[in-house]
Amino acid sequence: MTSTPRNVCQDASAILAEALASGAPKLMRKATQLHDQLQDLARDLEARKEAKARTRRIAELESELRRLQGGPSRRRASARPATEDAAARTWARRQGIAVPAAGRVPVSILQAYRAATPGRVA
Incomplete structure (x- = not known):
């Protein structure tokens, strides 16, 4: 199974639960920090993926708009010799x-x- 940000966060949650159960304050603090950082990373990666999808969609729409606007091209007036x-x-x-x-x-x-x-x- 490939490791995704969601899976890593779930694994970190399991480690956090073990740290909380151990009762060691330093370990609990570090585990909580790690868990929060991983969640932030997962949100950031998800946002980047959505941004790429939006960028692709915008490019598709721009291409479609250019195709629809087609029409005859404007010609410049001919210059004097x-x-x-x-x-x-x-x-x-x-x-x-x-x-x-x-x-x-x-x-x-x-x-x-x-x-x-x-x-x-x-």
């Missing part, structure tokens, strides 16, 4: 318009560029 940004920057500099060397090209500059270069595909 980098060539259009580069062309707009060059155009703006030639026009004497201040434009940042990196990062986003302001919408106002893009609109002015598109208006000045109709039908041009960058």
Whole structure:
């Protein structure tokens, strides 16, 4: 038979009963301490086992939720071609318009560029 926390506690209870029957105060005190510690350990082990079961169940539920939420994935809006940004920057500099060397090209500059270069595909 395998030794479980419950069995160990039962064995400790039997030892405690023998210690109490012997009447030796030091032995009774030690046996009582051992019994209490074993009961605490058994409760802790049981709580850990329950926590693992809860964690497994939460993972199952999260997986099920992801499956149910499925639906179509959201798509990002397509980005402007980098060539259009580069062309707009060059155009703006030639026009004497201040434009940042990196990062986003302001919408106002893009609109002015598109208006000045109709039908041009960058």
